Amino acid sequence: MATRETSLKKSSPALFQQVQGVLRTQEGVLLIITIISVLILATQTDKFLTVKNLLNQGRLMTEIGLIALPMTFIIITGGIDLSVGSIVGLSAIMLGYSWHNLGFPLEVAIAIALGIGALAGAINGLIITRFRVPPLIATLATLAFYRGLAEGIAQARSVTGYPAWFFDLGQRETLGIPNQLYFLVIGIVISAILLSRTTFGRSLYAIGNNELAARFSGIPVNRNKVLIYAFSGFMSGFAGYVLVSRVSTTRSDMGSGWELDAIAAVVLGGTSITGGTGSILGTTIGLVLIQLLKNGLALSGVTGDATIVVIGSVLILSTLINIVVQRRLRGV
Numbered sequence: 001m002a003t004r005e006t007s008l009k010k011s012s013p014a015l016f017q018q019v020q021g022v023l024r025t026q027e028g029v030l031l032i033i034t035i036i037s038v039l040i041l042a043t044q045t046d047k048f049l050t051v052k053n054l055l056n057q058g059r060l061m062t063e064i065g066l067i068a069l070p071m072t073f074i075i076i077t078g079g080i081d082l083s084v085g086s087i088v089g090l091s092a093i094m095l096g097y098s099w100h101n102l103g104f105p106l107e108v109a110i111a112i113a114l115g116i117g118a119l120a121g122a123i124n125g126l127i128i129t130r131f132r133v134p135p136l137i138a139t140l141a142t143l144a145f146y147r148g149l150a151e152g153i154a155q156a157r158s159v160t161g162y163p164a165w166f167f168d169l170g171q172r173e174t175l176g177i178p179n180q181l182y183f184l185v186i187g188i189v190i191s192a193i194l195l196s197r198t199t200f201g202r203s204l205y206a207i208g209n210n211e212l213a214a215r216f217s218g219i220p221v222n223r224n225k226v227l228i229y230a231f232s233g234f235m236s237g238f239a240g241y242v243l244v245s246r247v248s249t250t251r252s253d254m255g256s257g258w259e260l261d262a263i264a265a266v267v268l269g270g271t272s273i274t275g276g277t278g279s280i281l282g283t284t285i286g287l288v289l290i291q292l293l294k295n296g297l298a299l300s301g302v303t304g305d306a307t308i309v310v311i312g313s314v315l316i317l318s319t320l321i322n323i324v325v326q327r328r329l330r331g332v
Helices: 002-011 013-023 026-044 051-076 084-100 106-130 135-154 164-171 179-197 199-209 211-216 221-247 258-268 280-299 304-330
Strands: none
Touching: 026 280, 026 304, 051 084, 051 179, 051 199, 051 221, 051 258, 051 280, 084 106, 084 135, 084 221, 084 258, 106 135, 106 221, 164 179, 164 221, 179 199, 179 221, 179 280, 199 211, 199 221, 211 221, 258 280, 258 304, 280 304
């Protein structure tokens, strides 16, 4: 192994440095874990590495992925949003209620659902910035409030009977690829550009590293926080729309517990829960790994409780490996 490494270093120093650089990141560690996990799961069942199964898993992970993208922004600033699952449920209920009960055209009902999601997220941001309530407490409270609001509006009734075109997003395919996957990919690209290539994205890292210093530097901290929480609410509303389109009905319990899945994907991808570091690439790899583990273990006959244990173990393992790698690089 040492001989091969020395040979690579001598023959192609630039390539060697690039490989070394990848392995020094949480994304690199996670990518290696993902590849190993896929290879192991592929030996357990021949149904796992089929195109049909992988595309179906892409369809199933889209809603969580849409939520995880803005969650990355929020956690980078040192915040958290526990209300995203409840916003999914509220937006889904408002979509069905506006169309079925209030008589709005379905296109308008979809716009109302997205607007409700964005408004709910903006309210979270305002509570956090204006009233200086810690994000954990603020969004824990709105988690219960938005879920209760959804249940009150729904009155334990679901809405079905949507027209055929409504299912184009959640159930149809284009060129053999589920339609919602295109929106997830677009969201990933836009979010990655915003976070890594814009002044706004750099300001989020500054806020997460030292909020007071960011304020003294002239960064509009409160405005940026409200924007990312509103963005989170909007994407949760969109995830609610995608979900209703996929399952053909609306229920007030939609999105329940999704906040934990989204946070797990973000943290697994290397975003520090204390803020200041993270990337959309890492979140994407974390999202894919979690979904593939759920699917592969289910196909292998592993029960749901055991699946949770395995995913938790992978989360702990990848985090510990990253800490060890970073300490060795710093010479600690």
